[in-house]
Amino acid sequence: MRVATWRGGSEITIDTVPDPRPAPGQLLLKVHSSGICGTDIHKTQGLFPGTPPEVLGHEFVGPVVEVGEGVDSALLGKNIACTLNPACGECQGCLTWSAMHCEREPRLAGGFAEYVLVDKRQIHIIPDSLDPEIAAMTEPAACVISTLNMLNEIEADCDALVVGGGLLGLLTVGVLKLRGAGRVILSEPNPARLAMGRQFGADVLNNPKQDDLPGLINDLTGGYGVKIGVEAVGVPQLVADVSKMIRPRGNLVLVGVSPQGSALPVDLYDFHYKEITMSGAFGAGDAFGEALDTLPDLNFTGVVSGRFPLEQTADALEISAGGNGVKYMIAPHD
Template identity: 30%
Template sequence: MSQEVRGVIAPGKGQPVRLDTVVVPDPGPGEALVKIQSCGVCHTDLHYREGGINDDFPFLLGHEAAGIVEAVGEGVEDLAAGDFVVLNWRAVCGKCRACLRGRPWYCFNTHNATQKMTLKDGTVLSPALGIGAFIEKTLVHSGQCTKVDPTADPKAVGLLGCGVMAGLGAAINTGGVTRGDTVAVFGCGGVGDAAIAGARLAGARTIIGVDVDDRKLAWARKLGATHTVNAKQTDPVEAIREATGGFGADVVIEAIGRPETYEQAFYARDLAGTVVLVGVPTPDMRLEMPLLDFFGRGGALKSSWYGDCLPSRDFPMLVDLYQQGRLDLDAFVSETTTLDDIEAAFEKMHAGEVLRSVVVL
């Protein structure tokens, strides 16, 4: 029997969000019903509201979430009512060419719930990243639920569902940061600071945060940056070289998604170093650089999708590190808020006033 719960809807491009009644079906085969405890307010949700992802309005927003499984559908064997889970948008299929080659973190055919959540009048909703978690209860594919330590704080560990995992994974999984490396991160918002935390966790000896906002640079230092550069005042490429013996960093992570900062990241790396793009560009952006420089500097140029994470592998490990005090996920929670205040949270995020606002239900 379906349930009626409250959820945050983006009705049309650029329109303010609203709190509405959502009809959530009972879970069918392979699905799970999850009672949401917390959900981070991510830039991706704002992109959905602005029509920057696609135009499948109305959207049910929210995706960085943790909660308790309330029920599961037929055929679900590795999940049960009462399990504490972090939701993810990479429920791997196990059958596509990436999965069959042993690279499930690149899965090209990830699963979502088959049934649709709707408004009371029957209007079908498009859940953000196949999740839709600014809601009291949501319906997802069971593979989108990753069981973690039930004693962990949902406000903190729910952030692994998107932005924090994207940054941590960009450093550890995609960038391959290891002991003794030098690392530079362009953009010290939530994703960039998570990359800094990941580099620290991996044992990097020098970690340089670059931004134009001193408040964000202070966050970067708190999360592990050994050096910070305000790019409004100092040439970041020269500053990174100075901090790395004149060579440039072994791994440079671009967490903004702009051509000009990507170019700076490219020239700020050491010869044969690695550049990781985790910031999301817009479709109109173009990059023009000498092709010879790509050849002459060697190394690797990579893009990081969701931190190249495998939730079943990475989420439990990172939650354990958080519980041990070795990964400060609490530092990413700038404030808590409610479903009624999503627009205000968007404004604070857009103004750079918070790392993460977290909706608590």
């Protein structure tokens, strides 16, 4: 089969490797769609840990084409979405943190390929009513839900601010509205992304290049600030900016992933005085199944900005890094 191998930097090669065969407890998926994640891009830019050579792509879905011993053959032909690792459910990482942090089972990628092997403990069956391309966005949706789950119950009708209108930001807007948030403000400099905020439920749209965001928040909240402030880009200065627009005893939520080694340029006295709680979540946590159930409640019209064959993986990564679209897919069999 063919795979797209990251060789370091921006170099991607298309290689032929032996066809995989499922071992006991494994399934072989034919990749239908594999989403390009920001972490895939950040690895090629040296902003996120990664060791080449590596086949990137962890947001993949596809039908089961072969099963190993101990796997129900009724799964053949079913479209499947997968968590990043099987998770043993017994180690301290699983018991006190989340399935994403299992100490015994490594995280898996490899979705930029024609086929991929997965463990039966990773799989979630995609309903026939859900487009597999949309199901490929389960993992980023789970990242958002895992983060918001740390807030426990969202205060009814509260004000919330989301900075960043990429996929994670749009999903955050949608989930906040589903959970009862009142007025949700989306701030995004790209006009097309900003406009898409409406279909996810944003009540107020702000282009920070044209209108003053702190002034807008001040006017909307009477100078008090929002209950929930979300940074969905991964830029430390934006995190600091959002923190200044949060009301006392509000929540600063990190959905965007800042580069490793980043420092947070904030006045800690302000955090202490206003009693702000900051939270983040690494990956999907334990929310993958919940995310898959949530996708049908969101409007994904126009979210996928392009599908690329495996041979154009390098081009797809470069275009995705440009920030003009929302979500790009690698489609090895189109």
